[in-house]
């Protein structure tokens with residue numbers, strides 16, 4: 001493919017500056033609200049990947065020596081710069097992802113929480129110290145950085161998910177290579193520039209754009225110590241298996257099918273508000289979106305009615321118009337795939353209560369209205385697959401046990417929620433459900449930054465969750481030192497195995 005001179009070009013960020021690719025390969029970046037190609041993003045060659053890894057490797061030598069107070073100072077300054085540039089960053093998110101501005105600002109706020117957490121890096125990197133573990137012997141642990149680490153991120157949170165990763169990674173003293181989604185790559189460059197303005201030395205944070213070629217090279221390169229990945233389950237599994245086969249530490253977060261269990265005693269209006277917000281916010285393109293409501297006992301009819309009443313009021317249109325609440329989907333192909341699940345559900349015998357295909361938005365944007373599908377059963381494709389669009393399926397269950405069974409039998413286990421006024425039922429649910437993040441009357445239970453984020457089952461491959469305390473663990477390795485300052489008067493040869501005395 002030749003690169004047109006007329007169209008905006010999005011290039012890599014290497015060693016502190018924009019670095020155009022010479023690979024001759026690129027991808028299209030669409031404006032999902034108009035359907036137009038608005039930019040071309042460079043795709044890296046293996047030589048360019050080797051170069052950026054070498055840059056990050058050299059930068060590590062000095063960065064790991066940089067005092068904790070200096071690292072914290074840079075993170076504080078970065079936090080302040082993002083704060084002051086929220087609207088500009090949100091504008092980029094809306095332009096390339098399509099989400100409405102208010103949602104983009106929410107993404108930035110949740111991403112910033114992770115930077116704020118990492119500002120406490122001097123405290124987070126304290127080791128342990130045991131004085132007099134044996135006579136005259138002290139033992140202490142030191143968390144140390146890994147070296148060059150990589151982050152590979154999905155299209156749906158182009159600012160927040162990178163912040164989940166790089167704030168802790170660089171705070172811990174690693175150097176970082178971000179391979180953002182090729183569908184909305186500009187936010188990563190904006191953040192790279194703010195990091196530089198905050199005083200981050202060149203080479204500590206780099207952005208390399210690309211496709212499978214770039215991911216595969218990062219997964220196999222000897223100088224990449226760890227890979228943090230967020231994306232769909234098949235790719236997460238592939239990244240985990242390939243990266244670990246090459247001896248790397250890998251955490252790979254995958255897709256989801258989040259169920260919201262509504263018990264008969266729940267406040268129906270509150271449950272309906274929560275279901276609508278969590279199913280259709282960001283056009284359903286959130287890994288913590290509610291895609292299935294399980295209505296227990298007799299609550300189903302009331303709930304369907306309450307949800308249906310709310311849907312005609314939702315405003316769908318371009319994300320940069322403040323009156324709109326839901327923007328387009330990311331690509332035309334994805335929009336059409338989501339629509340095919342709606343058609344398939346009707347063919348398989350479900351009831352189409354609201355059909356989003358009927359919503360019309362002028363122009364050629366990738367819009368799809370909201371859909372509500374009732375009487376869904378667990379054998380239908382719309383139930384089994386992660387649709388990742390504005391489609392809410394409702395499954396009827398006679399009992400709590402039947403509803404819980406659906407959640408626990410599902411291959412995914414990212415988030416789940418229960419809506420009830422019965423504290424005992426909620427406690428039983430949190431004890432029994434197989435999911436990594438649980439909401440009690442909270443539909444999108446994304447943990448605050450000082451906890452960690454992660455699903456179970458096919459929603460996460462690896463041992464550590466993302467950000468928070470697990471993030472610090474992932475981006476460091478611990479060294480334990482056993483130390484004695486011998487008193488020369490007691491020194492003697494002893495070939496026995498060392499024991500505490």
Ligand code: NAD
Pocket residue numbers: 152153154155156157161179180181182210211212215216230231232233235236253254255256286287386388414455459
């Ligand atoms: P994706 O898996 O298509 O892409 C994610 C990253 O992997 C991108 O950087 C992409 O370039 C790269 N990639 C794509 N195909 C590849 C291949 N064949 N080989 C190597 N690399 C490849 O995901 P997406 O469509 O960008 O994002 C949506 C998905 O991410 C959904 O499934 C969603 O649930 C999931 N997600 C999960 C979480 C979580 O925390 N669990 C958070 C956000 C998104």
